[in-house]
Amino acid sequence: LYISWVGRSIRDNSEIPPSVLISQLRETIEKSWRLDESGKSALLHAITLEHPLQPFSLRYIEKNRDPRLFTYAHEWFTQTTFQKNTVQSTAIAVEATPLALTTLALGRFLKAPVKTYCIYTLKFTFEDSAKALRNDDEPFMLNHLEHYLFCDELLNALKDSDERVNDNLDAFFEHQQSKMTRQGVFPLGNFKNIAFEHIANPVKAAWLQYQTYLAQWPTVCEALTEHYIVRLDNGVTVQLSGQFNTLRQKGHACALIDCSAQTLLSKGDIKYHHFCTHWVNHLLLCATNTPVQSIIIGADTVCNIEPLTQDVAEKYLKDVLSAWQAGLQSPLPVAVKTAFAYLPKADMEKAKKTYEGDGFNHHGEVGNDAYLQRFFAHFELLRLSKTPEGFNHYAEILYRPLLTHIAEIL
Numbered sequence: 001l002y003i004s005w006v007g008r009s010i011r012d013n014s015e016i017p018p019s020v021l022i023s024q025l026r027e028t029i030e031k032s033w034r035l036d037e038s039g040k041s042a043l044l045h046a047i048t049l050e051h052p053l054q055p056f057s058l059r060y061i062e063k064n065r066d067p068r069l070f071t072y073a074h075e076w077f078t079q080t081t082f083q084k085n086t087v088q089s090t091a092i093a094v095e096a097t098p099l100a101l102t103t104l105a106l107g108r109f110l111k112a113p114v115k116t117y118c119i120y121t122l123k124f125t126f127e128d129s130a131k132a133l134r135n136d137d138e139p140f141m142l143n144h145l146e147h148y149l150f151c152d153e154l155l156n157a158l159k160d161s162d163e164r165v166n167d168n169l170d171a172f173f174e175h176q177q178s179k180m181t182r183q184g185v186f187p188l189g190n191f192k193n194i195a196f197e198h199i200a201n202p203v204k205a206a207w208l209q210y211q212t213y214l215a216q217w218p219t220v221c222e223a224l225t226e227h228y229i230v231r232l233d234n235g236v237t238v239q240l241s242g243q244f245n246t247l248r249q250k251g252h253a254c255a256l257i258d259c260s261a262q263t264l265l266s267k268g269d270i271k272y273h274h275f276c277t278h279w280v281n282h283l284l285l286c287a288t289n290t291p292v293q294s295i296i297i298g299a300d301t302v303c304n305i306e307p308l309t310q311d312v313a314e315k316y317l318k319d320v321l322s323a324w325q326a327g328l329q330s331p332l333p334v335a336v337k338t339a340f341a342y343l344p345k346a347d348m349e350k351a352k353k354t355y356e357g358d359g360f361n362h363h364g365e366v367g368n369d370a371y372l373q374r375f376f377a378h379f380e381l382l383r384l385s386k387t388p389e390g391f392n393h394y395a396e397i398l399y400r401p402l403l404t405h406i407a408e409i410l
Contacts, residue, residue, distance in 0.1 A: 013053060055123065098229055101324070103242035103284055107277025109324050110398060113332040115371040121328050126370040147198065150185065151261035154203045159259075166211065173200050202299030203261045209297050210259040217248035217255050226288045230314070232322050240321065242284045247292070255293045256281060264298035265408075272403055273336045274298075278305070279402045280320070286313035295409075302409045319397040331375045332394050333385030337365045339395035343403050346392075352379040 003025075005018040017023065026044060035043040049068050052059045060071040109116040119125055154176055158165065165172050177196045186192035224244045231237045248255050258278060264271055275296065282294045282305050291307035308316075323332065335355060342351035356379050357364030366372045366379075376382040383391050 007050060008053060098237035098239040101238055101240050103240065103280045104277060106240065106320065106324060107280045109327060110276035110280065111273060111336055113327045113334055114375055117327055117331045118371050150199050151203055154199055155259065155261045158207055169204065206259050206261050206297055206299045209302060213257055213295055213297060217250045217257060219249035221247035221249055226284055228284055228287050230318050230321055232325060236325055238321050240284055242281055255295055257295045259297045261299050263300045264303055265300050270303065270406060270408060272340045272406065275402060275406055283313045283317045286310060287317050303406055304409050305405050316401045323394060323398055330387060333376060333382050333387055333391050334394035334398065335365050335372055339399045340403060342395055343400055355379040355382065
């Protein structure tokens with residue numbers, strides 16, 4: 001049985017008494033039992049634990065702390081040295097066990113470093129409020145997020161279906177439309193047919209292309225789980241893990257083939273920000289001495305990442321993991337779309353336009369990201385950040401390799 005209450009004000013840390021029921025329970029325990037030969041108050045003290053205000057409090061990691069105080073957030077472990085009135089803190093790993101991280105989580109970090117800091121370090125998200133606002137609307141068409149989710153759902157249904165589905169794709173899509181209509185996910189009236197076509201067309205295009213590449217890579221490899229341990233320059237050890245179920249083989253060559261219903265091009269240019277997780281998966285396999293070609297199939301084109309040598313993959317992976325560890329300490333002054341706009345020619349004006357928009361119903365990357373708005377409301381705040389490494393640095397080490405190695409298959 002675990003009973004808790006908010007015992008301190010989050011504004012001034014003043015003490016807040018528990019509810020009447022909890023107070024009565026505590027009084028009953030104090031009057032009725034005692035801890036061995038100690039006083040009655042010793043029992044209440046023994047079964048009551050007061051947590052610090054912040055999850056990164058030093059009380060969680062002090063050597064002589066209450067043994068009941070612990071944290072799973074290893075990034076907050078610090079080694080503290082007191083010298084007169086100064087406290088010098090250096091982040092290190094205090095356990096032999098490395099920090100565990102998945103390729104999916106690292107890919108999400110690459111796509112949204114500031115959002116990662118807010119969710120994993122500050123423990124807050126804007127998604128719930130956005131969803132509440134959406135529930136007040138009466139939709140006539142699907143928004144971008146809904147379109148993406150339903151396309152993904154439809155494509156996964158295809159992947160999970162019997163191989164014979166390819167013999168009659170039209171019947172499959174008719175069944176899925178009827179099923180999704182009964183679930184109430186589409187607008188009413190004729191809008192539902194238009195909405196489903198917008199979902200079905202890119203899924204069908206990607207699926208047919210996917211079947212072509214599966215035929216070119218006929219041998220299905222066994223599911224593979226890889227682990228890669230790297231020690232960062234600040235002493236932190238990280239274990240990156242990934243599970244791979246889509247590996248195919250042709251002779252001695254190996255390919256990681258993935259299919260997405262998303263469009264991979266915009267006005268003829270590759271949407272590099274769609275490849276963050278693919279890139280991390282590619283790096284992990286190459287770093288563990290599994291030279292692999294990554295083939296990413298979209299609704300409008302197919303892109304490719306050629307195999308990397310183990311040394312190159314390890315170097316790239318260490319850079320990304322170092323930035324990830326730094327990004328848990330403070331928000332990194334970088335945004336993925338803005339970085340890719342900047343990188344080809346180091347064009348700050350293009351980067352600013354991508355970040356802030358052009359004023360013609362285009363809000364820019366910051367206008368569509370509440371997390372960036374919270375810390376870097378304008379491009380100048382991003383570019384002139386006071387962190388030791390700035391926008392240019394993180395754009396180069398995080399996204400330059402991805403830009404260099406991803407190409408469209410023509």
